[in-house]
Amino acid sequence: MAESVGRGHADPAGRILSPGPRGPDRDHRREIEAHIAERVDDLVAGGLDRTEAERRARTEFGDPGPALDEMRRIAERRLRRRRLLRALDELRIDLSTALRSLRRHPLHAIAVVLTLALGIGATTTLFTVVDRVLLRSLPYADANRIATVWSVDSQGRNTSLSLPDFFDLRAGSGAFESLAFIRGGSLTRLDGERGASRLGTAFVTEDFEAALRPKLAYGSLSAFADGGVSEAIVALSYDAFLRHLGGDPGRVGEVLSFRDGGRRLVAVLAPEVEYPLWADAYTPLREGDAEWVGLSARDYRLDNRAVGRLSRGATLASARAELLGIAERLARAYPDTNREWGATAEPLRDLLVGDQETSLWVLLAAVGGLLAIAVANAAGLAVSRVMSRGRELGVRASLGMPAGRIARLVALESVLLSLVGGALGTAVALAATPRLTEGAGGTVQAAGTLGVDARIAAVALLISIVVGLAAGALPALLGSRTTLTQRIRRGDSSRAAERTRAILVGTQVALSVGLVATTVLFARSLSTLQSVETGVETEGLTVSRLTLPSEYHGVPERRRVLWDDLVRRLGDDSAVEAATVVNHAPLVGTGVLSPARVEGGGGEVVPSVWLRMTGERFFDIADIELLSGRVFGSLDHAEESDGVVVSAAAARSLWGGVEVLGKRLTLERQLASDPDFQSPIEATVIGVVEDTRAQLRGEAVPAVYLPMRVHPWTSAYLIARAPPGPRTEEAVRSAILSVDPTLPIGEIRAYSDLATRSIQRDRFVASLSSTFAALALLLAWVGIYGAMTFAVQRSSRSLAIRIALGSTSRQASGAALRPTLLAIAAGALTGAGLAAALAPLTAALLVDTAPLDPQAIGIGVATIAAVALAAGWLPARRAARTDPVEVLRD
Amino acid sequence: MGASDIVSGTLELLVLQVLADRPLHGYAIGQEIKRQSADVLRIGENVLYPALHRLEDRGDLSAKWGRTPRGREAKIYTLRAQGRRRLERDRERWLSRSDAATQILRGAS
Numbered sequence: 001m002a003e004s005v006g007r008g009h010a011d012p013a014g015r016i017l018s019p020g021p022r023g024p025d026r027d028h029r030r031e032i033e034a035h036i037a038e039r040v041d042d043l044v045a046g047g048l049d050r051t052e053a054e055r056r057a058r059t060e061f062g063d064p065g066p067a068l069d070e071m072r073r074i075a076e077r078r079l080r081r082r083r084l085l086r087a088l089d090e091l092r093i094d095l096s097t098a099l100r101s102l103r104r105h106p107l108h109a110i111a112v113v114l115t116l117a118l119g120i121g122a123t124t125t126l127f128t129v130v131d132r133v134l135l136r137s138l139p140y141a142d143a144n145r146i147a148t149v150w151s152v153d154s155q156g157r158n159t160s161l162s163l164p165d166f167f168d169l170r171a172g173s174g175a176f177e178s179l180a181f182i183r184g185g186s187l188t189r190l191d192g193e194r195g196a197s198r199l200g201t202a203f204v205t206e207d208f209e210a211a212l213r214p215k216l217a218y219g220s221l222s223a224f225a226d227g228g229v230s231e232a233i234v235a236l237s238y239d240a241f242l243r244h245l246g247g248d249p250g251r252v253g254e255v256l257s258f259r260d261g262g263r264r265l266v267a268v269l270a271p272e273v274e275y276p277l278w279a280d281a282y283t284p285l286r287e288g289d290a291e292w293v294g295l296s297a298r299d300y301r302l303d304n305r306a307v308g309r310l311s312r313g314a315t316l317a318s319a320r321a322e323l324l325g326i327a328e329r330l331a332r333a334y335p336d337t338n339r340e341w342g343a344t345a346e347p348l349r350d351l352l353v354g355d356q357e358t359s360l361w362v363l364l365a366a367v368g369g370l371l372a373i374a375v376a377n378a379a380g381l382a383v384s385r386v387m388s389r390g391r392e393l394g395v396r397a398s399l400g401m402p403a404g405r406i407a408r409l410v411a412l413e414s415v416l417l418s419l420v421g422g423a424l425g426t427a428v429a430l431a432a433t434p435r436l437t438e439g440a441g442g443t444v445q446a447a448g449t450l451g452v453d454a455r456i457a458a459v460a461l462l463i464s465i466v467v468g469l470a471a472g473a474l475p476a477l478l479g480s481r482t483t484l485t486q487r488i489r490r491g492d493s494s495r496a497a498e499r500t501r502a503i504l505v506g507t508q509v510a511l512s513v514g515l516v517a518t519t520v521l522f523a524r525s526l527s528t529l530q531s532v533e534t535g536v537e538t539e540g541l542t543v544s545r546l547t548l549p550s551e552y553h554g555v556p557e558r559r560r561v562l563w564d565d566l567v568r569r570l571g572d573d574s575a576v577e578a579a580t581v582v583n584h585a586p587l588v589g590t591g592v593l594s595p596a597r598v599e600g601g602g603g604e605v606v607p608s609v610w611l612r613m614t615g616e617r618f619f620d621i622a623d624i625e626l627l628s629g630r631v632f633g634s635l636d637h638a639e640e641s642d643g644v645v646v647s648a649a650a651a652r653s654l655w656g657g658v659e660v661l662g663k664r665l666t667l668e669r670q671l672a673s674d675p676d677f678q679s680p681i682e683a684t685v686i687g688v689v690e691d692t693r694a695q696l697r698g699e700a701v702p703a704v705y706l707p708m709r710v711h712p713w714t715s716a717y718l719i720a721r722a723p724p725g726p727r728t729e730e731a732v733r734s735a736i737l738s739v740d741p742t743l744p745i746g747e748i749r750a751y752s753d754l755a756t757r758s759i760q761r762d763r764f765v766a767s768l769s770s771t772f773a774a775l776a777l778l779l780a781w782v783g784i785y786g787a788m789t790f791a792v793q794r795s796s797r798s799l800a801i802r803i804a805l806g807s808t809s810r811q812a813s814g815a816a817l818r819p820t821l822l823a824i825a826a827g828a829l830t831g832a833g834l835a836a837a838l839a840p841l842t843a844a845l846l847v848d849t850a851p852l853d854p855q856a857i858g859i860g861v862a863t864i865a866a867v868a869l870a871a872g873w874l875p876a877r878r879a880a881r882t883d884p885v886e887v888l889r890d
Numbered sequence: 891m892g893a894s895d896i897v898s899g900t901l902e903l904l905v906l907q908v909l910a911d912r913p914l915h916g917y918a919i920g921q922e923i924k925r926q927s928a929d930v931l932r933i934g935e936n937v938l939y940p941a942l943h944r945l946e947d948r949g950d951l952s953a954k955w956g957r958t959p960r961g962r963e964a965k966i967y968t969l970r971a972q973g974r975r976r977l978e979r980d981r982e983r984w985l986s987r988s989d990a991a992t993q994i995l996r997g998a999s
Contacts, residue, residue, distance in 0.1 A: 038918070064936070
């Protein structure tokens, strides 16, 4: 029968009766069979014979296939749901078991949570900084194609380029699709009741937007494309927008008034735009503006920048080759100004983050080490816990709990603790990040206030889970593998656990040694920087930079009177002990260079010297020591004086020695940008003073000091001998307002802050790294203490037997602690190797400090030995005092 | 009227209604619907059994193997409290809607 009928519908019997592959299916078939049997009974009762009734019943039912399929689907869905529910239920039970067990041992829980909170907190904090500075994309469209363009001096240093050179480079270059020139200067904003204020301003050429395409907060930069010819316009940095306009977007489009006229505010840049770093405002560079003065000189290479966007297909290398070619042509065409000058390009990215990049990666590696120590510590603690729970887990296993579930139970505890630790750690990160931002300075500071945002929180969560699993994996493995009898007898398993703990301790020790040794290097490098002979005393001095507006250009007499008045007024203030001025103060990182010729010194290369125009008493107030001759007296401040004071370095570089009193020199020009400072100055040396540096992270520079009254400069640092603070600030402010109320007042700061700005990064690295090292030592101490206590506990029985059999307690406890001591020794050795391996990575961050330093590594090893001693003393003593009778009775 | 003509929601409602009086096995449920509708509604088995399983899966019915009045083994379906609540709720809704639909259809003819 089965063979005689087609597949489609009928031989339902054959299909129905064939045994179903699975339980539910068979059940469904039985149900359908019961249906058909009932139907047959009904039909027979209605008068049909049984064979005919059967045939009718099956035909009526039709092919049961689709119904069976549907029923199977329903059954499967149900099964899946049940499995999920059961799994969730198990998880719930395990979770409550884990929680209960953690509650019963709060000390263990607290120790693990604190350990992990430290590790995760430190990692999250640092990751926040790294994320903001290094990982976020730059706020410029297609930023990888943006490069800065530089002139290169005869010593291969990248320097600012001149406007004529820029025009030639732009005309000759095919590698850049757009190239913009940026002149650094300032605008003075006039704001009714608030008076005048100075805005660091980028005066830019028409390609500015095309080259940079920066992210904007409001408005558009398209009006910059016509070079500001049709209308005077300005764009503000976000920071300046907040400070000056209160962040009110309704004021975009308004005409703001500046000393040289009104400018319409067309755009506000996004907060993360930070090129050029000092720019509060951006405005087109127009011929005839005050900033244009002097720019047409081909050797005026100061405060200028160029930035361009590479054409598609061009590479940095091709651009560099092209720029160099053009520079060589220019050197031939204009030998007076361009001989030995080259040109090059650098990626914008390097300029913005390059300075921070190495230090941040090194710190991230350090914090990674710290996290690894925390994980090893948590794992070690968990291993001890698993072992001391031997009986409980053994009973669970013997009651039928599968090994996998025991492992899960143990791992779950670890993940739970890690999540709590992570939450705590994130809270730590929230508290620590703003402080870190303050300390970091530079790009980190420019990135704005760092907050822990959703991304960072997600990273912290991820770290927590991974850390929990990593710390839980070993104990879970140990907990699930051993059998009941082993557990109850405390046999092999505890030896395996001890070995595991020893390895974990070794790891912690190794990482700690590496961290400590590296920190010693950073600290030494920093102290080298801090202890350098700066030649100038910055403590107790307050400074403020003042840039004179255009009315003061071309009228030296007016400037002379102004500086005189200013110094006198400030010095007269009761809050100020003494006051002076200097155009560029030592250590602040800026200055003007002039070529200097000396009699008889007709060499090919004319040395350049740093020009410092100084007010009366400058050397006294800055405490720059006189080596020979004399410093300026009041007569030298008279206009006809030609006396100058030179630094020892200048004497050496100009005459090859320091016996230079009475020697004559010619400073060829002071400032190419200003007609006031074009004529050569003939001068006679009247004194030699000790060297100073342009900045701390740099070398002593050759400096020539001239009297400000004879050569009144257009900008200067006002220096007051008065402690920095509100009282002094008020004194400076009122002195400036009293001589000319329209002068823009800049920041008033402690000279020492300004002077140490260049080593801020070194301080940041050293302080962060020593924090990490201290935390690492703390964790290592906890780890070693835990391991030793554990070893003593585990071996109390064998200790007791040894002592009972006649060993001295010293021998016995030595045997018990030997594995841990060996682990510490091995770890220390590995750590020394690690520190040596890290040397090349840290080299870039060190000043006058050898990266591979046996002494630093020795300090690392000694520190960890001391920590181990401190941590091991208590457990060792406990071991030695083991009372055999008590232990064996137990 | 063929079984496929009955919207599945309606079929489920009818099943719940038939089971409201007493537990029944699948065949008897079909017969009862036929009887109570005076032979107008006939439920195809290929629709009935999946519907029963769905209702069971949903928790409206419980099912267990038992004996039919003829003494044959069959799966007996019982209305559960949840099914009874659903029946009461859905019955009201169905009746009011079908009244409304009937009214429209009367007017159209």
